[in-house]
Amino acid sequence: MATWVLLRGLMRDSRHWYGFDTQLRQAGINLLTPDATGNGELADRNSPLNIRDYCDDIWHQIDKGLAKNPEYSRELVVVGVSMGGMIALEMARQRHKQVRHAVLINSSAANLSPWFQRFQLMPLVNAIWHRHKAKELSFVESCVLNYTTVTKAHDEKVIKDWGNMRSQLHTRILNGARQIYAAARYQCSWFGHCKVSIIVANQDKLANPKCSEALAKFYHTELLRVDHCGHDASLDQPEQIQQLIEMALSRS
Numbered sequence: 001m002a003t004w005v006l007l008r009g010l011m012r013d014s015r016h017w018y019g020f021d022t023q024l025r026q027a028g029i030n031l032l033t034p035d036a037t038g039n040g041e042l043a044d045r046n047s048p049l050n051i052r053d054y055c056d057d058i059w060h061q062i063d064k065g066l067a068k069n070p071e072y073s074r075e076l077v078v079v080g081v082s083m084g085g086m087i088a089l090e091m092a093r094q095r096h097k098q099v100r101h102a103v104l105i106n107s108s109a110a111n112l113s114p115w116f117q118r119f120q121l122m123p124l125v126n127a128i129w130h131r132h133k134a135k136e137l138s139f140v141e142s143c144v145l146n147y148t149t150v151t152k153a154h155d156e157k158v159i160k161d162w163g164n165m166r167s168q169l170h171t172r173i174l175n176g177a178r179q180i181y182a183a184a185r186y187q188c189s190w191f192g193h194c195k196v197s198i199i200v201a202n203q204d205k206l207a208n209p210k211c212s213e214a215l216a217k218f219y220h221t222e223l224l225r226v227d228h229c230g231h232d233a234s235l236d237q238p239e240q241i242q243q244l245i246e247m248a249l250s251r252s
Contacts, residue, residue: 001029001030002076002100002249003030003031003032003075004024004029004030004031005076006024006079007034007058007085007087008039008084009083010083010179010180011039011170012039012171013036013041013043013169014041017033020234020238030072032066034057036058036083036084042057043169043171045057047175048182049181049185051183052090052094054087054182055090075098075100076098077249081106081107081231081234082105082183082207082231083107083182084105085103085108088103089102089104092193093191100194100195101196103199104196104197104198104199104212104215105201106200106204106211107207107211107212108207108212108215109187109211109215110186112211113211117208118208123147123206124147124205127147127153132146132154132156136160137159137160138159138162138167140163141166142159145158147205147231148230148232148235149231150201150229151237188218190218195252198212198221198223199212199226199245199248200213200223201225201226201231201233201237202225203227203228205230206230206231222248222251
């Protein structure tokens with residue numbers, strides 16, 4: 001069975017899988033969760049200005065993880081959320097013999113969708129205004145979760161946990177800006193050696209679902225939809241997301 005690689009998006013790291021990774025491991029899936037440059041364990045490094053340049057550090061973590069777990073298959077399924085999906089496509093392009101399948105969740109590309117669909121501003125303003133406003137909770141994480149989730153937008157435990165993670169370690173503002181710049185410029189390309197699957201949350205307030213529709217059309221693949229779910233799909237609907245990934249792999 002192929003090893004799964006999970007990639008988070010803008011300014012998030014492996015901690016933000018928040019139990020989804022544990023769920024997959026308990027299901028018997030061999031799993032690696034590397035951090036993108038500038039996030040998590042690599043927060044002290046400068047984030048690249050080009051999506052392809054994030055792959056170097058991720059490949060280093062993957063190769064290290066495979067060496068540490070020799071029972072893991074070197075054949076990979078790369079699952080990426082948002083910017084992580086862009087990185088997944090670049091990884092498939094770089095190591096076409098190793099990456100068997102790329103699964104993109106709520107991702108986008110500049111050559112397929114306009115900027116105002118890829119980063120919706122009015123829902124962001126609404127998310128800030130209607131955030132959970134308890135004083136003891138993180139302002140930033142309250143806004144983020146209201147913007148990126150449906151089921152956890154006002155979940156005090158999740159907001160508190162993510163606020164604690166932020167206080168311990170978080171992405172620097174400059175690195176966040178560099179990641180936004182890299183993602184905004186990213187243009188996907190066609191390749192025929194790797195299966196691509198697209199999952200979209202119909203209630204995504206950050207990236208319009210039309211972005212995923214454009215990706216599915218570009219890669220001539222089925223669009224797998226999940227309802228009552230926001231941009232951070234594995235947080236909102238972890239069971240459904242696992243089922244959809246497994247469905248996509250079974251059909252490849």
